[in-house]
């Protein structure tokens with residue numbers, strides 16, 4: 001049997017970065033220099049890596065960026081005071097507070113404190129609400145947006161399809177369900193969300209034309225979860241110790257790639273799938289914020 005074709009997120013993200021770069025050049029010609037601020041708390045090695053990756057890409061496309069690093073024990077007030085300052089600074093178009101945060105900080109309160117017009121993550125309740133209503137003058141979360149864009153660029157139809165999403169997080173599962181339910185050509189799906197309390201998980205998954213695995217359980221999705229010729233998108237990121245790798249770990253997705261590639265029609269590699277798309281959409285959102293900031 002033929003193997004699945006790759007949904008190459010790294011490649012498509014590269015295309016999007018080039019488009020973003022052109023948009024940045026157009027803005028610069030109008031005297032607008034898009035600028036994003038990344039806020040990081042404590043030392044959490046994966047977060048440090050992700051922020052570095054975001055900064056590097058921002059620089060490549062001509063977006064100015066700044067990182068504010070707070071110590072692990074920073075107070076909620078200190079973070080909120082800084083957000084207020086950045087909210088009011090017209091030279092800053094995007095603000096991102098890297099998650100996860102230490103447990104003494106309130107992610108909810110911090111998401112609420114970001115100016116929704118600068119909320120390039122799309123985590124502010126106003127943006128999430130607008131997304132649910134299908135409005136466009138707002139920011140959608142980057143991972144759901146990246147998944148939709150990846151499928152769109154490979155001309156994979158979503159309209160009318162059975163989409164099953166594994167996982168109901170506020171940053172992937174729930175907003176992705178809302179996005180795929182929208183009345184639009186790259187949505188209009190029949191969406192099922194399966195989670196830890198669901199019964200017959202396998203049976204639900206096997207109905208999927210498009211299966212999105214986003215619950216963060218390494219290689220949870222095995223052969224018997226997947227209908228032949230399904231499209232499989234792997235959002236999960238688990239780090240598994242691996243002494244043979246230079247970093248000392250290896251990324252393992254929610255999908256057993258080697259097994260599933262034998263039965264799916266399309267599959268995302270991981271790494272190299274959804275992750276790079278998330279960053280591409282983040283920078284696209286930053287440009288959108290800069291564009292919308294103009295009177």
Ligand SMILES: Nc1nc(=O)c2c([nH]1)NC[C@@H]1CN(c3ccc(C(=O)N[C@@H](CCC(=O)O)C(=O)O)cc3)C=[N+]21
Pocket residue numbers: 049050053096097098099100121142237251270271272273274275276277278279
């Ligand atoms: N406020 C906030 N916004 C986020 O968007 C956000 C966050 N917090 N906290 C953490 C998660 C995670 N995340 C990733 C982005 C890109 C890759 C990515 O590009 N990964 C590479 C592999 C990189 C590696 O080697 O670890 C890939 O999939 O190919 C991964 C993960 C954004 N997040």
Ligand SMILES: [Mg+2]
Pocket residue numbers: 234269270271272273274275276
């Ligand atoms: Mg990935």
